[in-house]
Amino acid sequence: MLITTNAIVLSRLKFRDNDLIVKCYTNEKGVVSFILRGVFKNSKSTTKVAYYQLLSQLQLIIDFKESRSLQTVKETKLSIIYSSLHSNVLKGSIVMFLSEVLASSLQEEEQNEQLFSYLETALLWLDAQDDYSNFHLLFLLNLTKYLGFYPDTNDIDYPFFNLKEGRFDMDAYDKYCISGENLTLLKTLLGTTFDALSEIKINSKQRQTFLNTMLLYFELHLGSFKTPKSLSIFNQVFN
Structure with a gap:
């Protein structure tokens, strides 16, 4: 099920060589953890990693499945761009x-x-x-x-x-x-x-x-x- 929701980044942890596990507080589903696979492999993905700074405010499109402990993000955008x-x-x-x-x-x-x-x-x-x-x-x-x-x-x-x-x-x-x-x-x-x-x-x-x-x-x-x-x-x- 695809869900579009705003989210606030609570924590991030590099997993293995190229993956990132991110915990967010979302407007639609409360606390949700995600795995971003292969984000350190190329420059395009690395740019997306920069979105996931602590307490960043994002808009996410999630492929959400209740049975999974780590959800998948289909699309990431900054919902708020901080100035300082x-x-x-x-x-x-x-x-x-x-x-x-x-x-x-x-x-x-x-x-x-x-x-x-x-x-x-x-x-x-x-x-x-x-x-x-x-x-x-x-x-x-x-x-x-x-x-x-x-x-x-x-x-x-x-x-x-x-x-x-x-x-x-x-x-x-x-x-x-x-x-x-x-x-x-x-x-x-x-x-x-x-x-x-x-x-x-x-x-x-x-x-x-x-x-x-x-x-x-x-x-x-x-x-x-x-x-x-x-x-x-x-x-x-x-x-």
């Missing part, structure tokens, strides 16, 4: 980091048009901005809406947030309760938008501490989630 996401060093480090987060978080093969729209819009916003130092923090927090563990804000005035329970509490019941600067930043981000991020002034240490808190939040709620291998590089480059 793959050429700016700092944005490139964000791309590497977030692609790992998404590849680890998005496991199920099911359609979620709202999630796809969020990813598409957020990446376009990042591509267009010059001030984006806090982007990844709000990106991850907003992502939890679509993964099922967005913080319960009913008691947002309480002095603690329980990462394990995903709610605000009056007391610190266990080691997963946060307070202080992390709590203040969480409350601030819960009430903001990407366009207002430049108004949030935090230093690199606060940013890194909160990022670690968000990654712990993901680990507590997603059994398959693993801390990105690129985290240390990301922290060195970005902070």
Whole structure:
């Protein structure tokens, strides 16, 4: 069955000498993995490999068969041409980091048009901005809406947030309760938008501490989630 769908590249891995395995989040079928056979054999195919950069937005025509674990791509086009996401060093480090987060978080093969729209819009916003130092923090927090563990804000005035329970509490019941600067930043981000991020002034240490808190939040709620291998590089480059 031929399917035309937009897709966002989550990971890529060279297989044998000439093949490439690519994992994408698609608008029609959720997470789908593809094998691109022989793409390193000639210059024409190698040009197509360049389309599959991390978090590239593509339009694919897929020969889709439910029984296959690796699907076949019949045609690839860029649906969005980024102006800076793959050429700016700092944005490139964000791309590497977030692609790992998404590849680890998005496991199920099911359609979620709202999630796809969020990813598409957020990446376009990042591509267009010059001030984006806090982007990844709000990106991850907003992502939890679509993964099922967005913080319960009913008691947002309480002095603690329980990462394990995903709610605000009056007391610190266990080691997963946060307070202080992390709590203040969480409350601030819960009430903001990407366009207002430049108004949030935090230093690199606060940013890194909160990022670690968000990654712990993901680990507590997603059994398959693993801390990105690129985290240390990301922290060195970005902070």
